[in-house]
Amino acid sequence: MLNNALFTVDYSEMVIVKDIDFYSLCEHHLLPFFGKCHVAYIPSTKVIGLSKIPRMVDVFARRLQVQERLTNQIADTIRDKIAPLGVAVVIEATHLCMSMRGVQKQNSFAVTSAMLGAFRNNTRTRMEFLELIKLRSVVPGLSGSSAAAEACTGDE
Numbered sequence: 222m223l224n225n226a227l228f229t230v231d232y233s234e235m236v237i238v239k240d241i242d243f244y245s246l247c248e249h250h251l252l253p254f255f256g257k258c259h260v261a262y263i264p265s266t267k268v269i270g271l272s273k274i275p276r277m278v279d280v281f282a283r284r285l286q287v288q289e290r291l292t293n294q295i296a297d298t299i300r301d302k303i304a305p306l307g308v309a310v311v312i313e314a315t316h317l318c319m320s321m322r323g324v325q326k327q328n329s330f331a332v333t334s335a336m337l338g339a340f341r342n343n344t345r346t347r348m349e350f351l352e353l354i355k356l357r358s359v360v361p362g363l364s365g366s367s368a369a370a371e372a373c374t375g376d377e
């Protein structure tokens with residue numbers, strides 16, 4: 222899917238695509254979850270055409286999903302395709318399965334993140350990314366959030 226969008230660069234700057242709208246379906250409850258996805262990577266030798274990243278988010282979101290897997294699939298795919306120095310993916314989503322199952326009093330807004338390579342190992346790189354997407358509350362280096370996990374792995 223990304224093969225036509227790869228090209229080579231000789232610099233290593235963080236590339237960020239933020240506020241990618243997505244719409245998906247929770248595989249446990251068959252109810253929508255939707256929100257925004259933020260993607261960053263630091264190229265090693267190859268980059269991805271910027272327009273390909275939202276398209277990739279879309280392809281993975283169109284399947285039955287859980288938020289953590291969606292987050293990890295996007296990060297893993299970028300890592301596997303272009304072997305960058307680091308990849309970061311953050312997803313903020315509203316889950317109808319949470320708001321419709323009587324947990325309105327909890328926050329039905331879940332944030333998940335996947336931090337690989339430099340984003341996992343280098344606090345400054347990670348903070349720079351989180352600052353650029355204005356989401357400093359994301360737990361550094363952690364993949365997945367308990368809120369979404371509880372929402373979608375509980376009783377059926």
Ligand SMILES: [Zn+2]
Nearest residue numbers: 247250318373
């Ligand atoms: Zn669910």
